[in-house]
Amino acid sequence: MYGCRKVVVLQAQNFPLVDISLDSLRENDNRIIFSPSSGEFIFEVHSSNGFGKAIISLIRGPWPAKVCFHLYLHGLESFSINNGLFVLNTSILSYPPYSVLCEINTVGQDSREPLVETSPYWMSVDKVSIGNVISEVPLQNGYVEVVIPKIVFESEPEILYIEWVDFLR
Known part of the structure; x- marks a missing residue:
């Protein structure tokens, strides 16, 4: 189900190595740009069709x-991340x-539990403007x-899903 196309980002020896595999059914409409820096990873997700899946594998180095x-995107109906133990959805x-809204469930379980902002599992979400335009939804x-x-x-996961x-797709 996942990617025929692999995107491998090679960095200098002191930077981590990450492999990103896009869902092969949707890969032509999606791309992910990986930007590592000291103490931070940024993954830019560009999705013209508005939905997709990817597997991110940490090949070398630690998570920052x-x-x-x-x-x-125009808005966020759903974003989920699965580390193999639990799934966070926002x-x-x-x-x-x-x-x-943010929820959690154990891998293999269907029922989700709502989270509050003070939870260590809470995913911070912000709308960020580019230029002088104030970002509102959409x-x-x-x-x-x-x-x-x-x-x-x-848990030092090697793979994230x-x-x-x-919501405007």
Whole structure:
């Protein structure tokens, strides 16, 4: 089900090596750009059809202190990340006040538990403007930034599974 096309990002020896495999059924409409820096990974997700899946494998090095996704979508119906133990799911409501919802479930379980902002599992979500335009939903000039909580990396997962859905697809 996952990728025939592999994107491998080679960095200098002191940087981690990451492999990103896009869902082969949707890969022509999606791309992920990986930007590592000291203490931070940024994954830019560009999705013209508004939905997709990817597997992110850490080939070499540790996960940094901060991992975030910049989702170039109109809005966020759903973003999920699975570290093999649990799945975190977040969304932004498509109507004012554009509240953020976050849920968790154990891998293999269907029932989700809602999270509160003070939970260590909470995924921080922000609408980010590009230029002088204020970003409101639906986003025209900007992206949704999702910051992955550190607890996702405590088990030192080698593989992360992500999925995203734009509510305007």
